[in-house]
Amino acid sequence: MQKxxxxxxxxxxxxxxxxxxxxxxxxxxxxxxxxxxxxxSALPVIENQLIKLKxxxxxxxxxxxxxxxxxxxxxxxxxxxxxxFGIKAFEFVIYEDKCIINNIIKPLDKWYIxxxxxxxxxxxxxxxxxxxxxxxxYKSRENKKCFYSYYFSENNLSKVKRFNRKNLTGTIKLLxxxxxxxxxxxKNVEYNFNIINYHELRK
Amino acid sequence: xxxxxxxTSIIALLFISYSYSQTYVAATNEQKSxxxxxxxxxxxxxxxxxCEFEQEKTVSILSxxxxxxxxxxxxxxxxxxxQYNQPYPYIFILANGKVTIKNDNRIDNFDTNSxxxxxxxxxxxxxxxxxxxxxxxxxxxxxxxxxxNNIIVKLIPQYKDLAKLMNTITLSISKQDxxxxxxxxxxxxxxxxxxxxxxxxxxxxxxxxxFIIN
Numbered sequence: 450m451q452k453x454x455x456x457x458x459x460x461x462x463x464x465x466x467x468x469x470x471x472x473x474x475x476x477x478x479x480x481x482x483x484x485x486x487x488x489x490s491a492l493p494v495i496e497n498q499l500i501k502l503k504x505x506x507x508x509x510x511x512x513x514x515x516x517x518x519x520x521x522x523x524x525x526x527x528x529x530x531x532x533x534f535g536i537k538a539f540e541f542v543i544y545e546d547k548c549i550i551n552n553i554i555k556p557l558d559k560w561y562i563x564x565x566x567x568x569x570x571x572x573x574x575x576x577x578x579x580x581x582x583x584x585x586x587y588k589s590r591e592n593k594k595c596f597y598s599y600y601f602s603e604n605n606l607s608k609v610k611r612f613n614r615k616n617l618t619g620t621i622k623l624l625x626x627x628x629x630x631x632x633x634x635x636k637n638v639e640y641n642f643n644i645i646n647y648h649e650l651r652k
Numbered sequence: 653x654x655x656x657x658x659x660t661s662i663i664a665l666l667f668i669s670y671s672y673s674q675t676y677v678a679a680t681n682e683q684k685s686x687x688x689x690x691x692x693x694x695x696x697x698x699x700x701x702x703c704e705f706e707q708e709k710t711v712s713i714l715s716x717x718x719x720x721x722x723x724x725x726x727x728x729x730x731x732x733x734x735q736y737n738q739p740y741p742y743i744f745i746l747a748n749g750k751v752t753i754k755n756d757n758r759i760d761n762f763d764t765n766s767x768x769x770x771x772x773x774x775x776x777x778x779x780x781x782x783x784x785x786x787x788x789x790x791x792x793x794x795x796x797x798x799x800x801n802n803i804i805v806k807l808i809p810q811y812k813d814l815a816k817l818m819n820t821i822t823l824s825i826s827k828q829d830x831x832x833x834x835x836x837x838x839x840x841x842x843x844x845x846x847x848x849x850x851x852x853x854x855x856x857x858x859x860x861x862x863f864i865i866n
Contacts, residue, residue, distance in 0.1 A: 518718055520714055520716075533744075555813075
């Protein structure tokens, strides 16, 4: 009985220590976040680099494939998705985590397709502001309609989930350094991105 | 010695800039019909065509060019294998009114008549390669410019679906073999795609299995 009590108090102490250390680390993180922010994203977003991704968008049985090319310049991500023949499907501009879809090809120019691409690209290209992942295992980011949860494995981003107020609406899975899969669970759309290459922008 | 090198470089530069800056004059109606005749003859004599291509897509929002490379096989009447090797393998085959696409391990089949996009792509590709676009007066308004080494054919799409996508399609045709050297497509949004054909081999054996994917 005495032994059980000792184990119980030991367990409570361990839990308390874990909780206190955790709280301390979160507090350290918050301070660092305010002082020296860096940003983490599922896809590479690098100032003045042109990044090209092999892209597949699956919806039910149909598949659209092509190349997504984008750049970050003055804190704005601008890019294009086109098919292999160079026919542009749409352009996108993301500034302060808000995405605008421009010059969308006629067959895709429907309000529900625009809205789906817009919210999914906001999710895909969202950049989490932190300066150090050492202590982070979970981080959420809120906007008006949904929030994102970031999951790390061995200090590397491994998964991002998107929720609305009640349900899971999307998942980004980082399969390797060069490959991610994005699922829009609500609309049943799957995006598959593979990094082709990236290089410095022409001056 | 140094002086000779400088002179040689200047001459070379002058030659290069001359060859790029050849002047083009709009063809008269008479010239137009004789040029079309020459292109038709070359097209009729081309049973097969095998070549390499380089596709340069200039995206105005990025101020950058995205390059893809591959090989193309054409066999009369309307068989086409358009194969990208870079930046990744992607095969587009058009044969007997059907389009087959191989992307990674996935193979998709379409009827060209059931898919407007592929119908348009197929028409431009085949028509561009064999010069048929030039003869398609119902769907394209054309202008021919004659240069020293080649002729430029500017095609303005007249049918709605294509006109919404493209302002102009420009074919550059070599005066040597009267085959298409390059196709440039200028989109309504200002972007353009230039496809240059090189290492053309005319009437070499192209087996039918090039147009089948299993």
